[in-house]
Amino acid sequence: MRRKTRRIxxxxxxxxxxxPISVQSMCNTDTRDVQATTVQIRRLFEAGCEIVRCAVPDExxxxxxxxxxxxxxxxxxADIHFDYRLAMTSLEGGVQGLRINPGNxxxxxxxxxxxxxxxxxxxxxxxxxxxxxxxxxxxxxxxHPTPEAMVESALGHIRLxxxxxxDQIKVSLKASDIRRTVEAxxxxxxxxxxxxxxxxTEAGTTWSGxxxxxxxxxxxxxxxxxxxxxxxxxxxxxxxVRVGWEILKALELRERGPVFVSCPTCGRCQIDxxxxxxxxxxxxxxxxxxxxxxxxxCVVNGPGEAREAxxxxxxxxxxxxxxRHGQVVRKVPQAELADALVAEAWELVHQKxxx
Ligand code: SF4
Numbered sequence: 001m002r003r004k005t006r007r008i009x010x011x012x013x014x015x016x017x018x019x020p021i022s023v024q025s026m027c028n029t030d031t032r033d034v035q036a037t038t039v040q041i042r043r044l045f046e047a048g049c050e051i052v053r054c055a056v057p058d059e060x061x062x063x064x065x066x067x068x069x070x071x072x073x074x075x076x077x078a079d080i081h082f083d084y085r086l087a088m089t090s091l092e093g094g095v096q097g098l099r100i101n102p103g104n105x106x107x108x109x110x111x112x113x114x115x116x117x118x119x120x121x122x123x124x125x126x127x128x129x130x131x132x133x134x135x136x137x138x139x140x141x142x143x144h145p146t147p148e149a150m151v152e153s154a155l156g157h158i159r160l161x162x163x164x165x166x167d168q169i170k171v172s173l174k175a176s177d178i179r180r181t182v183e184a185x186x187x188x189x190x191x192x193x194x195x196x197x198x199x200x201t202e203a204g205t206t207w208s209g210x211x212x213x214x215x216x217x218x219x220x221x222x223x224x225x226x227x228x229x230x231x232x233x234x235x236x237x238x239x240x241v242r243v244g245w246e247i248l249k250a251l252e253l254r255e256r257g258p259v260f261v262s263c264p265t266c267g268r269c270q271i272d273x274x275x276x277x278x279x280x281x282x283x284x285x286x287x288x289x290x291x292x293x294x295x296x297x298c299v300v301n302g303p304g305e306a307r308e309a310x311x312x313x314x315x316x317x318x319x320x321x322x323x324r325h326g327q328v329v330r331k332v333p334q335a336e337l338a339d340a341l342v343a344e345a346w347e348l349v350h351q352k353x354x355x
Pocket of ligand 1: 263264265266267268269296297298299300301
């Protein structure tokens with residue numbers, strides 16, 4: 001059961017209150033370089049990104065957001081630290097979300113200015129608590145950036161917005177280790193009903209970061225916690241989007257494109273199954289409909305899995321049986337297995353399109 005939360009919208013993307021969990025990423029281009037940033041946003045969009053964030057380190061970056069937002073097919077969130085003027089310029093440029101911690105803005109009138117500008121434009125604010133940058137006072141009191149300290153930090157920022165009657169709020173509580181992150185989110189989820197943006201921050205490279213994110217986000221999502229997510233990877237942000245989707249697909253929370261089932265191979269396998277599986281996954285990556293594709297090495301478990309899938313193969317000696325909706329279609333020589341599966345997959349997509 002998903003946790004019940006309030007609904008906010010980021011541009012035209014609904015967040016919370018049962019809306020689909022959306023996949024976010026963050027540009028790693030220089031925001032001042034409008035051309036490079038818009039090209040990256042297009043690539044992220046094509047990979048399935050639904051909300052994108054851009055860092056706003058200075059006034060020039062804030063001014064560049066006007067051109068970026070005008071071109072972006074996705075709602076753009078401005079990521080701002082401390083300087084309320086950068087928030088104001090970003091809002092004037094058309095951003096559809098702000099990531100800023102009100103407690104770090106300074107005098108109350110500055111917070112008021114930002115809140116008023118957000119309210120006028122129906123722009124939500126994400127409070128982003130990060131274990132690495134907790135308030136000094138909390139660190140002194142708790143000794144470390146504990147989950148309790150992170151939650152207290154978030155509640156403090158929330159209170160500042162609520163005092164100004166602003167409730168278009170989303171919250172994240174990221175730490176670079178899974179246990180603290182999960183614990184902090186669980187505690188906050190018991191205290192407030194604002195939508196939560198989840199992620200394991202500074203998770204690592206594509207390989208290790210994917211594992212950490214899958215465990216951390218998977219645990220939270222399995223608990224019903226999480227309304228938007230970002231997989232943070234040291235790499236191409238397009239990979240973040242792909243991994244995010246795979247996590248949601250694995251938990252059957254969203255559908256997008258093919259679902260692959262393939263066996264690890266063993267001594268019974270008599271075809272080059274790994275090559276076939278990799279080729280099929282690569283070639284069907286952009287399939288626009290959900291189709292389950294099974295690539296199995298032999299007749300022990302193969303036919304069973306292949307029958308359950310929309311399409312599949314079960315390997316034999318130098319050849320494979322091609323299945324479609326549980327029925328054997330024909331025998332296919334090994335060299336043609338990938339082509340046959342890809343062709344079957346597209347035929348199914350076209351049929352589903354007509355149906
Ligand atoms: Fe081995 Fe066959 Fe199972 Fe693949 S499906 S792991 S080849 S027993």
